[in-house]
Amino acid sequence: MILWLTTFAFSIASALLPFLPIEVYIVGAGTVERSTSEALALGIAAGAGATVGKIIWYEAARRGSASAWAQKKLSNPKVKAGYERWTERMQGRPWYGIAIIFLASSVGIPPLLVMAVVAGLLRMPMWAFIPTVFVGRTIRFTALFLGADFALH
Template sequence: MILWLTTFAFSIASALLPFLPIEVYILGAGATEAGTAAAISLGIAAGAGATIGKIIWYELARRGAESAWAQKKLSQPKVKASYEKWVARMHGRPWYAAGIMFVAASAGVPPLLAMAAVGGLLKMPMWVFVPTVFLGRSLRFSLLFLGVDFALH
């Protein structure tokens, strides 16, 4: 239970601070626990924590979009055109938005930190953002824990 809580807490910190890579933590934590059930459980803990951290980035970007600085940037024709193009792509297309976010959450390309901010700026529906990030991150981290378990045990 301690390892599960530590994994959850570290994954929140890692989601907020990019210089704390969760993958390195998984290598160490995965070496201490054996078994498929433990690997999946720890992957879910890491996925849940990462989702909480990315929700914070999402909200910061969503709320920051109304700031004077952001409005000044959006007044530039080139920036405004790009922003409006992405809003048009995402608006009314939750499956498209979810697909991009799932790839970012599970594969890390494009980086999920950036995509969480973009999701907030574009006001991606929270009902799309949260489950997509949680599933993608949980899958990624469970597979990493399973890989460590397979390699060491």
């Protein structure tokens, strides 16, 4: 239970602070021999924690989009063009946004931190954002736990 809670807490921290890579933690935690069900439980803990952290980034972007700082950034033509391009791509096309967020969550391309902010700015529906991040991250982290265990034993 302690490892599960530690994994959950570290994954929240890692989701908020990009200089704390959860993958390094998983490789270290994966050195202990465990069953597939234990690896799945730890993958779920890491996925849930990462989701909590990305919700914070999403909400910060959503709530901060009307701020003077955000408006100043959007006055830059290059930034505004990128914002408008993403808005055009995702507006009215929730499956496109879900697919991009799932790729970012499971593979890491594009970076999930960036996509969580973009999703917040574009007000992607939470009903789509939360389960997509959770499933993608859980798949990624469970695979890493299983891979670390397999490689080392």
